[in-house]
Amino acid sequence: MCYWYLNDDCRVSNFFAAVQPNTNEKIQKIKGMTWNLLHLRNLEMMMTEENLTYAKVSLHYLITSDKRLVEIQKANPIKRMVTSGGSAHVLRKFEIPNLINELYCEAENETKIQEFFQDTRENRNKVKNLNGIDKVIISLEKELLNI
Numbered sequence: 001m002c003y004w005y006l007n008d009d010c011r012v013s014n015f016f017a018a019v020q021p022n023t024n025e026k027i028q029k030i031k032g033m034t035w036n037l038l039h040l041r042n043l044e045m046m047m048t049e050e051n052l053t054y055a056k057v058s059l060h061y062l063i064t065s066d067k068r069l070v071e072i073q074k075a076n077p078i079k080r081m082v083t084s085g086g087s088a089h090v091l092r093k094f095e096i097p098n099l100i101n102e103l104y105c106e107a108e109n110e111t112k113i114q115e116f117f118q119d120t121r122e123n124r125n126k127v128k129n130l131n132g133i134d135k136v137i138i139s140l141e142k143e144l145l146n147i
Helices: 002-006 026-054 067-075 096-103 107-131 133-145
Strands: 078-084 087-092
Touching (some): 026 067, 026 087
Antiparallel strands (some): 078 087
16 A cells, blocks of 8 residues: 555555645544554454354455545455465455566566565664664654654
């Protein structure tokens, strides 16, 4: 979603419209957006957990009148769920590796992409360990408010 947003993709423009540089209550709006995304993620997690635990197909759904939430779900719907070897996987229409392949089709860039993800993971862990997660959250919220 972030990739689409940064590229002004219409699939997610309404979802992110609430948070603009001069918007009041940015933090509250971001928390609301996060809450919406959590609902979608929880649906996946509950379905996969029940499919594994009870060996049955369980389809959860969310009824909402929030048009932005519906827009996000339609932008990248679940195509299928797979259970294999004691684990479950949700496959969406657009998977992150496929988006990356769209950006970097050449084989030489694959190493750069892997290095980028490794570097950012290591940096996030360093920041988290040095400052404590609460301090990181406060720092990022202050940074957002100053945009």
